[in-house]
Amino acid sequence: xxxxxxxxxxxxxxxxxxxxxxxxxxxxxxxxxxxxxxxxxxxxxxxxxxxxxxxxxxxxxxxxxxxxxxxxxxxxxxxxxxxxxxxxxxxxxxxxxxxxxxxxxxxxxxxxxx
Amino acid sequence: xxxxxxxxxxxxxxxxxxxxxxxxxxxxxxxxxxxxxxxxxxxxxxxxxxxxxxxxxxxxxxxxxxxxxxxxxxxxxxxxxxxxxxxxxxxxxxxxxxxxxxxxxxxxxxxxxxxxxxx
Numbered sequence: 001x002x003x004x005x006x007x008x009x010x011x012x013x014x015x016x017x018x019x020x021x022x023x024x025x026x027x028x029x030x031x032x033x034x035x036x037x038x039x040x041x042x043x044x045x046x047x048x049x050x051x052x053x054x055x056x057x058x059x060x061x062x063x064x065x066x067x068x069x070x071x072x073x074x075x076x077x078x079x080x081x082x083x084x085x086x087x088x089x090x091x092x093x094x095x096x097x098x099x100x101x102x103x104x105x106x107x108x109x110x111x112x113x114x
Numbered sequence: 115x116x117x118x119x120x121x122x123x124x125x126x127x128x129x130x131x132x133x134x135x136x137x138x139x140x141x142x143x144x145x146x147x148x149x150x151x152x153x154x155x156x157x158x159x160x161x162x163x164x165x166x167x168x169x170x171x172x173x174x175x176x177x178x179x180x181x182x183x184x185x186x187x188x189x190x191x192x193x194x195x196x197x198x199x200x201x202x203x204x205x206x207x208x209x210x211x212x213x214x215x216x217x218x219x220x221x222x223x224x225x226x227x228x229x230x231x232x233x
Contacts, residue, residue, distance in 0.1 A: 031219055040123075042205060042225040050219075058220070090159060094219060099211055100166060102149055103221055105159035 002027045006091050006106035013085075013113050021076045021109045023091035030096040032074035033103065036060060037088040046089075049074055050096060078111065085113045117141065118206050118224035125229050127196045134181065135191045135227045137206030145211035148189040149221060150180070153203040162204075165189055196231045203228050 004025045013019045031050045035043040045058030049068040063082025068074055078085045088110050092103040119138045127133040150162040165173045165180045173180040181190040193200055207221040
């Protein structure tokens with residue numbers, strides 16, 4: 001079955017450490033996205049990529065970095081510069097060129113930084 | 115200003131009854147799409163229904179329907195015959211086409227409504 005795989009489901013890190021969240025999709029989607037979810041805040045866009053080797057900042061990109069070396073993969077690095085990294089992170093993808101194309105989401109990674 | 119507003123932080127409904135979850139949006143783009151997602155406590159986001167700004171009829175998908183009032187800029191989700199499994203967070207989201215140059219397909223989300231279905 002096609003889908004989006006995020007790993008790990010839970011991640012614990014010490015403050016000051018960088019951490020990378022994995023996102024892999026086998027849906028053959030061109031576009032991929034990273035969202036952050038905090039209680040009561042809904043989903044906020046961190047980064048997105050519409051094509052391999054290209055990506056754009058979303059609304060809250062500070063303290064995060066991404067890469068898109070392969071169509072299937074869009075890893076997110078939470079750097080030590082991110083002031084409040086503890087959150088639920090969701091990766092998504094969709095088809096380009098279809099205006100009604102919904103985002104397909106992974107199951108998320110819950111990051112806790114202490 | 116918020117692009118998507120969901121004014122109900124929480125809603126309660128009796129099993130088998132219908133419930134309406136509110137969503138208002140703000141855009142100057144004549145071409146846009148509205149999406150509703152369900153997020154159970156397990157965390158995954160499940161796509162429910164889509165409404166395009168030029169669609170003449172309200173969208174329906176099984177027990178889900180969208181009450182789309184373009185002049186009021188509202189796109190309320192109606193769930194008929196509620197089931198216990200409908201208990202979840204519900205998010206309204208919008209995609210703007212012309213503002214994004216037609217190539218940017220990101221969604222902007224509201225803050226969500228927590229629906230609880232009582233037996």
